[in-house]
Amino acid sequence: MSAEEAHPHLETLRGHQPRFRGLEAGHRACQGCGEALAARLVTEAAGPDVMVANATGCLEVFTTPWPQSAWRLPWIHSVFGNAAAVAAGMEAALKQQGRRTRVLAFAGDGGTFDIGFQALSGMMERGHDVLFVCFDNEAYMNTGVQRSGSTPHAAMTNTSPPGTARMGKRHMKKDILAIIAAHRIPYAATASVAYPSDLRKKVRRAMDTGGPVFLQVHSPCPLGWGHDSDLTVQVARLAVQTGLFPLVEMERGELIGTLPIREVRPVADYLRLQQRFRHLFAGDFRAEKELEHLQAIADRNIERFELRGTGKERYDTEGADTVHRGGDRWA
């Protein structure tokens, strides 16, 4: 039985999708890939009149095994560290040609926090009209899970393995948003694949704002983080609910909004689901200390961004992902 015979409505349904799909299904991402989900959500919200500059990484590799491509958008990949600069060139060209097509730059955390950082900073300083999206999965996943500047403290990667002398990554996750904020760009935000309505709203707000705008999307990697592939959204949600990944918005470097956490969860709930933090549950003194350390980081985030909230935030679709769909112009 063919797929169409088995699911007679599949093609019809897809044909009636009201949204534009910039990234098609059928690419080669792993099951449960947070980055693939995030890229689909971002391109849906950004619409069809865009061009993409993509840094080297999983997203580039799993979407474009030549002669196939999953992109319905004009898309270019150059090298690892230059997505922001290629995007700047595209924007300069479109501006000179008097065209209104918008430019997106996509990079992982390596292409944003580390090797692509200088180009990103330069692009923002020069004020190019580019939306830079960082798909943050907190390590170099494409090369087989090595630590990056974004890897959380104490996480295990293949270059920050725990052992008798080490407890995973020795250093802290780089506060990239604070660095972006220092550029005083018109709009910057964090988002999560667990909050798609919030993510779409932020993409649209960024596109409407124009100028250099920045979005950091927390995108779990089941393979690199060591969690079941059906837990991607749950893991991402727990990162927000524990306070480890605050969802915030900034204008010109000033905080303008946060997604409040109604029920703050202990960091252990988040960490326990992931093999990369397994050594923190060995029950020994070192593990206890590191758990306390990570809890303190989350507590500090909650305090700093005043994340504890009681009211229902309209973009917080927890447990009711469809409530706002069709009912809110952003959703």
Place this chain on the structure above:
Amino acid sequence: MALPLEGSQALARTVALCRPQVVSAYPITPQTHIVEGIARLVADGQLECEMVSVESEHSAASVALGAAAAGSRAYTASASQGILLMSEVLFDIAGMRVPLVMTCANRAVSAPLSIWNDHQDAMAVRDAGWIQLYCASNQEAVDTTVQAFRIAEHCSLPVMVCVDGFTLTHTLEPLELPDQAQVDDYLPAYRFAHGLDPDAPRSLGTLVTPEHFTEARLGHHAALQRALGAIEAADADWAAVSGRGCGGLLEVRGDPQARTGILVMGSVLGTLEDAMDADPRGRRVRFLKLRSFRPFPAEALRRACQGLDTLIVLDRALSPGSGGIVGPEVKAALMDMTDPPRVHNLAAGLGGRDLPLDLYGRLLEAVEGAEAPLPFTLIDADPLLLPEADRPGAPLPEEAP
């Protein structure tokens, strides 16, 4: 009418005549006067283009790449460390077959730090897949720059115009600049057939498995070989428009009947030509001015070497542990000749060391009477300035116990 112009200022004005839509660069000596000149033309409203002053050469090449891919004529310029910093992107631009033009104000590469002229920078990216054209004079640099846009866009390949740093870039001399109508007639509007377009979305720079990679490289190699014809045609067409050619791929100058030849790239040719005219011994040679180093015009080179007994190849760069760089390529190409000349590979003028008129005599005297090819020699080096242990032929130091 010839105007007294500094090489860099002439290049800036020439680039502007080619109507680039995006110029991106990062300052590095001796390229700076070129981009400063372009910036002034933009500031004065004489050139309408996006001037993107970036934070590194890596980004300069990347911005030019993005602009060209998005459908605009793009230009950049660099030298030395800048060429090396952008080298990753240079390979990428060429591999994607994106047409853009760069001036390389040729300079030595550190360490030790030298801001002065040789060809080490362009040689370091010899295999990047760009067309590399070397200019013997500032007039050639002007004319080659116009041609470069035509060649790049015709062949879908990037072109590096190599101009000797300081020797050309900072020298003031009378130069003919083309007028705008000539350039407009000669250069069609920019077009990149594989560009980015929301109406016809295309993926550029994708992942290619071993199943297809070799063919992608073959296609690139074939494109460069096809460019041989385009370079000759562009030069001939420009000569028809402006009255000035640059010698196509390779030009024979001096005495075409001479049995001894000297092959050079770049501005040292002028020095050697003057020296020949003033040679007290009246020695005449056949000069081979190699203009196109990539693609390498092996066929034209063999033709130009017919009847030579001796060919001196003067390198302006060094491959440490091997020797010259142009020399071995010339030798390889001449292997296919039935009666090839004896090729002596010498080098001089590294890191801006002066190339005086007496170089001519020293080259000829170095090979005089040689029955076999000489070993590669840095002809203007003084080994006695080195500590004894560093001199050629010194014994290996004892290993630490």
